[in-house]
Amino acid sequence: MTDWHDHIVIGPIVLPMAMAAAMLLFDERRRVLKGVMSLVAMTAILAMALILLDESASGETARVYRLGDWAAPYGIVLVADRLSTLMVALTSVLGGCALVFALARWDRAGPRFHAIFLLLVMGVNGAFLTGDLFNLFVFFEIMLAASYGLVLHGSGEARIKAGLGYIAVNLTASLLFLIGVALIYGVTGTLNMADLVARIPAIPDADRGLFHAGAAILGVAFLVKCAMWPLGLWLPPTYAAASAPAAAVFAILSKVGVYVVMRLGLLLFGAGAGASAGFGGAWLLVGGLATIAFGTAGLLAARDLSRAAAYAVMVSSGTVLAILGSGHPDALAGAIFYMVGSTLACGALFLVGEILQRSQEADADTGRAVFDDEYHDPFDDEERNEPGLVIPAAVAAVAGAFLVCTLMVAGLPPLAGFVGKLAMMDALMQVGDTAAWWIIALLSLSSLGALIGLVRLGIRAIWATEGDRPPFVVGAAEFAGLGVLLAACVLLAIFGNAGVLYAQHTAEWLARPEAYANAVLAGDGR
Amino acid sequence: MKEIVLALAIGVLSASGTWLLLRPRTFQVIMGLSLLSYAVNIFIFSMGRLKTAAPPVTGTGAEDVAAYADPTPQALVLTAIVISFALTALFLVVLLASRGVTGSDHVDGREPQE
Incomplete structure (x- = not known):
């Protein structure tokens, strides 16, 4: 030490x-x-x-x-x-x-x-x-x-x-x-x-x-x-x-x-x-399945992107819980890989959603302050009005970002969301019991639901312009943060093989609690 | 005897706390949370088993460990008290902010329709 x-x-x-x-x-x-x-x-x-x-x-x-x-x-x-x-x-x-x-x-x-x-x-x-x-x-x-x-x-x-x-x-x-x-x-x-x-x-x-x-x-x-x-x-x-x-x-x-x-x-x-x-396995399985169903219904019903992203978070949690409850180590490897990708995608979806909604709501800016003395900053107004860098073809960039998020959340090829879902479904099909088929059915339905819900919201936000809408204004820092997050999603797909292997080793390690206990108690760990 | 008194105290506190937590006014909610946290604190304490006049720390040499009070729950309950106290204070601020912004002390931020 x-x-x-x-x-x-x-x-x-x-x-x-x-x-x-x-x-x-x-x-x-x-x-x-x-x-x-x-x-x-x-x-x-x-x-x-x-x-x-x-x-x-x-x-x-x-x-x-x-x-x-x-x-x-x-x-x-x-x-x-x-x-x-x-x-x-x-x-x-x-x-x-x-x-x-x-x-x-x-x-x-x-x-x-x-x-x-x-x-x-x-x-x-x-x-x-x-x-x-x-x-x-x-x-x-x-x-x-x-x-x-x-x-x-x-x-x-x-x-x-x-x-x-x-x-x-x-x-x-x-x-x-x-x-x-x-x-x-x-x-x-x-x-x-x-x-x-x-x-x-x-x-x-x-x-x-x-x-x-x-x-x-x-x-x-x-x-x-x-x-x-x-x-x-x-x-x-x-x-x-x-x-x-x-x-x-x-x-x-x-x-x-x-x-x-x-x-x-x-x-x-x-x-x-x-x-x-x-x-508790059965509870996790049933609860996870119910969460996927509820989250998908919510995604379909959502009227704005940040709410849709919140339901996507629920679907993502529910998926991992259901797989965990089903207790198949191979499927768990897929779920771990899926969890990484879907967390990044849900985070990115909140950011894209805010950019898109910003142009829809004229005064989407901050509301009233609770503590006026703390909140007020002499430099505040001056700085707030500083315009973000207007990136050329901002619409294309924002729409591209939205596309990546949608593909990730819905789990469609070629991105990592698909790799994770495929790994889970492949392992579950080999097991082939009733619970496995339930999970496969709900996962497929949730993909479809997420796709329909997000595409509808995307069309409304990007294509269906009502009158003169101000152009998307994306700050350089905002674009950088979002870009890195989406790049991480893409990298996860490109290095999908290494990622899935890591997840498989993780699932194998998690299946051996005595190895964990020995590492901590008997000093087997590093 | 002391077990029954303790169990009754925990039961009464948590029952009243749960009832208050489900009430519609924010002040009732915060009182409910406080009562529940008292119940939980006593409960943690009782998990170290009840002993009267037993010292918490053993001296040197081999002694009968069963004659001493378990110090771990006491440490745990101290942490839990501090955390729940701080978070209740924070909740109180949000509650006041909500009252100020919405003009209502209902948990939904508006008075229910008659």
Whole structure:
């Protein structure tokens, strides 16, 4: 633990925290400085995430970071394995692009955008990397507290109304989280995930029901977060009301819920868990299928793009949950690959949607301020009116971006959404049981629904002009953020082979919870 | 006896909290959330088993661990109290903002139709 290289695991958590704290020392008017600081932080996090991803792609075990060098299960550990490093890398790509997009205009819509944004990234990264349940709670709360700030960013009546419901739902879910954690601790006497793997088969039969109740209550808290029907009805109005860069980065927030369900479900209820093996699988399957159906119906009914994107987030979560519930490791590999692509695409769809809607609504600008003294900035008006760079043929560029998003969300060739769906369906067809056919049918229908819904919205926004509509004005930074996000989608298709292989190895690794436990407890990890 | 008192306290707090949470006025919602978080905090504490006058930290040497109170739930509950307190305060601000912007303290931001 002396080499700097060993400390990279904690970097994606400590760096945004330090930067956010440092940023609070500067006056709100020094926007350029704050923008540069967050860009530097996000670039550094991306670099660290890529180093970790490269390492976990070549190794067979997890990388374990012991805080204070106290050994697990007594000390606190961070675990960077294939799944968690993939999610951290995904966060930094999506977060970085949303940040660049926000630099054009949105970061001026309210106070302390950059600090809140970095704290959100810190919470998300921490939730992905942590190795015990209580730290998961703490990082989850950091993430949620920052997201409460971001959902209100830009203010206005719609955001405050949506934010009120969002905060109430998530505070309640956090209480369920605590009840679940407390029950699991009460039964097993540990909160370390690796230690739980070892202890679950030995739980006495009299206590097993209590343990299952705890796990189920804990699961409900995460299913609220990943918006499984009927727990996810809060998601569409909230994400549709949030400002575009915030909504784009919220696409990863629901994936935190999916990640935790995947991690804990496979770790605690894998084949080696004795009487608890496979607990909750049927619920995930049915709930996931219902979420796909609900999300697709919502996509068809949506009247604007940000709401459609919010339903696309639900479809994406539902797909992964259903595959997880069906319990086929090969299909899970496809689902992991699909999750990466669809998260990037949903994020991009929020950004494209905002650009398209901007020209439809004359005063789509920020609403009323809640705190006038904080909100008002002497340089504000002058800067707000600075016109974005009008890119030649902006319509073609925006329409092209919309096309890429539609193909990704609907899962059509030639992009990565298709590769992921094909991998899932191929694996499910080989299994061929009733559940597999249900998933295949709903996945195909959801592709069709997403295609119809998005094409209709696209025609209305791009072609069906009513009278003289002002041309699309896209800031250079907005275009850069969106472009990188879409380039990532395209790269995912070009390097699809490597991506699917990585996802397959990840699914194989997730199917061996004892390897995870050994890496953390017996020091098999790096 | 103390188990029954504790269980009753948790039950009454969470039942009233749930009822208040489902009420239409924002002030009732925040009271409900506070009561629920009290219930949860006591619940976490009770998961370390109930012991009277047992020290939380063992001394040196081999001693009977069962004679000591479990310190972990106490640490957990402290964190949970701090977090729920902070987030309730934040919720209160949003609640006031909502009242200010919409002119109504209904959770939907408008008075229901009679």
